Amino acid sequence: MENTKYLTVGALTKYLKYKFDQDPYLTRVFLKGELSNVKHHTSGHIFFALKDGSSVIRAIMFSRYANGMKFKPEEGQSVLIEGRVSIFESSGQYQIYAEKMEMDGIGLLFEQLEKDKKQLAEQGYFSKEHKKLLPKYPKTVTIVSSETGAAIKDMLTTLSRRYPLVEVTVINTLMQGTKSRQAVIDNLEHADALENDVVILARGGGSIEDLWTFNEKEVALKVFDMKTPVITGIGHETDTTLVDYISDMRAPTPTAAAEMAVPDQRDIMERLIQAQNFISDRIFRKLDVGRNQLDALSSYYKLKNPDLLYDQQAEKLVTLKDGLDDKMQQSIRERHYRLSALKEGVKYNTPEPAIRRSLEILDDRKSRLDRSMTIRTNESKHNLTRMVESLNSLSPTNVLLRGYSYTTGGGGIIKDAADLQPGDEVQTTFARGSIVSKVTEVNEDDRNQK
Incomplete structure (x- = not known):
């Protein structure tokens, strides 16, 4: 069998690569798509895939082109790519060698x-300090x-x-x-x-x-x-x-x-029920504590025998009184000692001569004051007697004693018979005693008539 008509894989790949490199439509290609499987190599090269809704093509951008980019390619970005399509001989896969890349439409917006x-x-x-609190209700x-x-x-x-x-x-x-x-x-x-x-x-x-x-x-x-x-x-x-x-x-x-x-209204109802249960529990606990305290006090032996409380307090009062008496006696003794010391000091500066002279002046002035008071008193008694005699001469009682009387009725003294009507009750007051009478006839003084 003749084997010369069979090509090696490498020979076919070289031939295809040659065709790709010579094709004017593949030496300058403009593609748009979404970045996928983006890998930034330490050498500066960027390996990625470019895909759309139906196809995927492998791609590479060498560092000499990647270093001049204005953005960092990332997964999912929509981009516009300018480059050439060729075959990588080692894998036999065709790929685009990107020379320019820019964000496309929504990518620019991103x-x-x-x-x-x-x-x-x-x-x-974005700071939390600017966040406004939401109202609870x-x-x-x-x-x-x-x-x-x-x-x-x-x-x-x-x-x-x-x-x-x-x-x-x-x-x-x-x-x-x-x-x-x-x-x-x-x-x-x-x-x-x-x-x-x-x-x-x-x-x-x-x-x-x-x-x-x-x-x-x-x-x-x-x-x-x-x-x-x-x-x-x-x-x-x-x-x-x-x-x-x-x-x-x-x-x-x-x-x-x-x-x-x-x-949530269900949460509110649940919290209300919990609060109600909590309050009820606290109240019942408080009642239990008060009940226990009351039971303890009611069984206290001193309350069953109140004399014990009185006896202790009485004994305590006696003790306090004795202590107070002792302190008072001690205080009196201390003040007595201080007074004695002061007396001893006064003896050297005694004011007794001055006091005797002052007493003599005082006795003289007292005698003159007594004489003046006696004269003034006699004069006042004489004036008082004259004034009493004058008052007695004008006293209503003395007038009554001479046989006169006065009549009252309707809340005041009756001065005019015309103020009364037959059947009115009046009261007549004498020097001793009074009478109540009823008017049977009213006679007016002709002198008051015009």
Whole structure:
């Protein structure tokens, strides 16, 4: 059999490589796709695969090209690549040798997102100290979301089921598209002006393009400036947007955001029952302690025999009294000794001569004062006698003693017969005693008539 017509694997690979290298359509190729299996070698070379929805091609970028790149290639990035396609002889696989690489579309957005995230983090926007506390029992909740989405129904159901007392306001908002950024900013401002207790910013799942509004820096800064606490629930659990980093609370889903906003009425009831049981237990314990103390006191032997308490206190009183007497006697003795010492000191500076002279002056002045007082007293007695005689001459009693009387009735003295009517009762007072009489006839003095 003739073997000359059979090629070796190496010969075929060299031939194919030659064809690839000579083909003008393969020497300058422009590809777009998603990076996969990215490996950064210590030499500076980058090994990776480029894939789309149906195919994969191996790729390599040598360090001389990789060193000039403006970003670091990572898994999942969408990129645009310029290079040449050839065959690696050792493995016989064709691959693209990338010479230029740049972010494609959403990839550029991701690059900008990373810059914004880094900048905001360095400026402290993500710090916990800026996070506002959520009220434990909110009265009002505002939801900024689309009324047509399935997420809003789940949130309303969750809020009603967990905490029926809460009042919910829904602000219908465009959540994706070119006009969604300004719509979200405007409606967040409107929600903040309502001064409700909590604002929920939420939308259901979607592609990264659908959720990109919430990666906009302007939207994140608006969330930061909100006076009302904001809970974000954007997309699914694996989706994390820029507003999630800056909001006061991040929920993995819109439904979870509703759960974070309000307490569960079942938990509240359970805590109330626990509190009631705790209070009842403390009361019963207190009663048991008081009952035990009462039993102990009622069986105390001194209470059964009160004389023992009196005897002890009486004995204690005697002891205290004796101690007080001893201290008083001791104090008196000490003061007596001090007084004796003072007397001894006074003898050398006695004021006795001055006192005798003062006593003589005092006796003289006392004698003159006694004489003056006697004269003044006699004069006062004489004046008093004259005044008493004058008063006696005007006294109503003396008038009565001369045979006069006065009559009273109606609460006062009767001065005019015209003040009385037949049948009135009057009282007549004499010098000794009085009488009560009834008027039978009234005669008026003609002198009083005109």
